[in-house]
Amino acid sequence: MAAILEVRDLRVEFPTRRGTLTALDGVSFDIAPGEVLGVVGESGAGKSMTGAAIIGLLEPPGRIAGGEILLNGKRIDRLPYEQMRRIRGKEIGAIFQDPLTTLNPLYTVGRQLVETMQTHLPLSDRDARQRAIGWLEMVGIPAAAQRVDSYPHEFSGGMRQRVVIALALCAEPALIVADEPTTALDVSIQAQIIALLKRLAREKGTAMMLVTHDMGVIAETADRVAVMYAGRIAEIGPVRSVVKSPKHPYSVGLMSSIPPLDRRVAQLSGIEGAMPRLSAIPQGCAFNPRCPHVFARCRQDRPELIETGTTRAACWLYDPASEKRAPEAVQHG
């Protein structure tokens, strides 16, 4: 099936007084209908930036400096503001981390839903209100017919995030960009919200880009995962392969840093050092100063994504032309 979202060689730059910083470089992926692509990485890796570029809400002075973004085969990265505004909401729904700042505190949730739907769909006032109540029911808000006239502050955090999900979905977009949708929520609420998002995306055939730093959430929700590091995709592949047998040394380190829930380990294996700042990304592979398998070529040339069986990893270990080949036991644990 044709992909709903195609991102090709996306490059985002931030001009600063001290020179231009490259926040995203050569990011490519696509998402099929009904598919959930998880995007993981640590803070500053560029995962939220990728989402912001797709929905056309990059913080100035950030700008798309190269590549293209296609939604249902049409370029959306060069659209004028007005045109992009119409696509947001109608064709792309966005869910952000903090439900309180997403909702307008001065309007009832019903009015916000009605307004969103009427902006994008030809609906009478009465039909729109009926649909708003229907959406609140669908996202699991009890007594939706009464709650539709409540203001955001009258809802708890988990309920607010349900309202935000209803808002993102109510114009039936083809793509949802969800940026840390459960991070502000407690773990018992988080599970409810993930189950809800996943069910709705499946039922409506919506493509979803799920940005999060929580691998547990990804493992339970995503079909495929992209692991980002220093503004690039380090590895991309089916969720099971990336979680269970990661190939890129950064993914291996990331997976083994996660404290296991089912046992106690004497020593957690973190990754030495920290991610480089955008102003000081090393030559060659950005991960090379922290990589346990680094060799000469990593310090000179930047690796592109290379097929490694089930996933693709940007790592010279997997290039047949490299003199040092992938060790048999790049395993986590």
Added chain:
Amino acid sequence: MAETPVLVAEDLAKSFDVSRPLLQRLLAGEGRRTLKAVDGVSFDIPKGTTLSLVGESGCGKSTVARLVVGLYRPTQGRVLFEGIELEKARANPETRRRMQMIFQDPYASLNPRWRVQEIVAEPIRAFGLAQGAAALRDRVGQLLTQVGLSPLDGEKFPHEFSGGQRQRISIARALSSNPDFLVCDEPTSALDVSVQAQILNLMKDLQARLGLTYLFISHNLAVVRQVSDRIGVMYLGRLVELAPAETLFTAPRHPYTRALMEAIPDLEMTGRQRIPVGGEVPSPINPPTGCPFHPRCPLADARCKAEMPKLLPPPGQPGTIAACHAVEEGRDPAPAPAGTDQRIGTTATAL
């Protein structure tokens, strides 16, 4: 006779007045409102061990941390530091030196205008622990080395460091007065996972080398499992279960503990359908009657709605205490033998 625990909390409670202003109260004809952030919490921490408190936001775990170091004064109950009442203990600088705190946010807890050198040296100066500038500089260098930084880093300002390095600076500052007891309030929550692993390893290593005693506050059960000797689970200001770390994970008893474990997304990808616990944490201003968990509990009955359960050892499990009528009466599903999946299904009302 057993050694005196480093810290004992006896029936601790802390209420906050959250009333509206007087005039509004009079106009609306309503009384004062209090929020019981912590209610009847007791525990002890033996020397050289780690007690962790876990729970969701608003359960009172951070309030307990603040009560224990004397940042808040308890409304009821008391804290004993090595057998001495906290207020008396803290009047003595020698005792005050021996308890320190590490905070969650390494961006907010370091003075941005001070060099790292000065940040780490402040407690040493305050307690008069080094004589002369050279000795002070040596001691700071030694502390920075101990937490995995370089003595040369003392010249820099906090903004020159990453989050993980800043948390190392916070730890160096906390260690600078040679404490025996550290209260760590979500020390790794603001950090990325690969950095979190470094900090947790550092904290465990320092405990082994210096014989430190920790009170560790976290919402992350997986983190808590890696560092704790004993774990207390809190819900709406109360301890609902307290057990040795391994027992809590292999044989959790309180329905809330079980629900929490059930709710954590895991990496195992067994395809297991998680059944999330329904509902949300009620408001602590107006808590439910009886057991605070009963509105969300799959085992709740009439007694749970009426009567507050006491912390008691479940039959045949002496190391644990749980505050649950169902456990006490043997109505809960028995804990499965070791090695099997402990998660139980809980009601899913919201979905």
